[in-house]
Amino acid sequence: MTLDLVLLAASLALLLFTAKYFVEGVSGIATALGVPEIVIGMTVVAFGTSAPELVVNTLSAARGETALAFGNIAGSCLLNVGFVLAITAILRPLRVAPSIITREIPMLIVASLALLVLSHDRLLNQSVEADSWGRSDGLILLLLFSIFLYYTARDAVDASATTDPFLEEIQEDAERNRATRPLWQLIAMTIAGLAGLSLGAQWTVEFAVHIALGLGVSQAVVGLTIVSLGTTLPELSTCIIAARRGNSDIALGNIVGSNILNLLGIGGIVSSIRAVPIPAGGHEDLLFLTVLTVVLLPIAIRSGRTITRGEGAVLLTAFTGYMGWRIAASL
DSSP states (O other), rough: OOOHHHHHHHHHHHHHHHHHHHHHHHHHHHTTTOOOHHIIIIIIIHHHHTTHHEEEHHHHHHHOOOHHHHHHHHHHHHIIIIIIIIIHHHHSSSEEEEEEEEEIHHHHHHHHHHHHHHHHHHHHHOOOSSSSOHHHHHHHHHEEEEEHHHHHHHHHTTTTGGHHHHHHHHHHHHHTOOOOOHHHHHHHHHHHHHHHHHHHHHHHHHHHHHHHHHOOHHHHHHIIIIIHHHHHHHHHHHHHHHHHHHHHHHHHHHHHHHHHHIIIIHHHHHHHHSSSSOTTHHHHHHHHHHHHHHHHHHHHHHHHHHEEHHHHHHHHHHHHHHHHHHHHHHO
């Protein structure tokens, strides 16, 4: 068991390490081909920062380990709001830009509600034997994600987009990944990064399944906790750095944008590959995620559009309490 935990940690480290080089390589190639930076930021960089979740969940679905994929999607989103956002707000109160309130958080609420509704097949159709996210559900999620990308892109070409922290973050990410190397090096980095991501994902899924069997818990719980924590580390480090630099509005945009990508983009891709049955406790996970997401809107609006340290502590307490109950109930 100890060896499996060490190997899982090494696999997650490989995922995070190679994702950086994959994003830099692909972004550099796109820049060299003349693709606008805002387009690179909204596609390559956005998906690249969630590359660990994307490859792990896609491979899990392809191998039939759908409970692990479900747990990682739900767990990453819960960690982003209940842990990453909470810790960041405790370190420094988070300023909330108007665009986050009018565009990102409402879309995140729609995404959470959509997944919650789509997970209740038996409630909507009594002839269905089990609840799951099917391929049609995946297409719905991808359609919603496309709508979000459309409106974000429309705002990006607006002159007022320069004051939009969410779009500023996209622009800054793209600029950091601007091509500074010869094309052959960028291609080599992309290939090596993709190989590392594939290998890291394969090992992550394999060792996560071994740990679940060894502990006698479901794959969903392992995905909800250990794997999610590992794949969410980039968001945690990025938000803490942004908050310390005083860019707390960008930190919040990163958290909300990551959750939208996880729920609609990755959730849509995974369920389009293979139907994802809702595991035991899955409905509760989605309900708690929806509650946290809905509560986030009034929290963001009150107190002068600032998420205070006290509110961060409340979110962290609620998250810790729920995860403690969830783990205890699975044993």
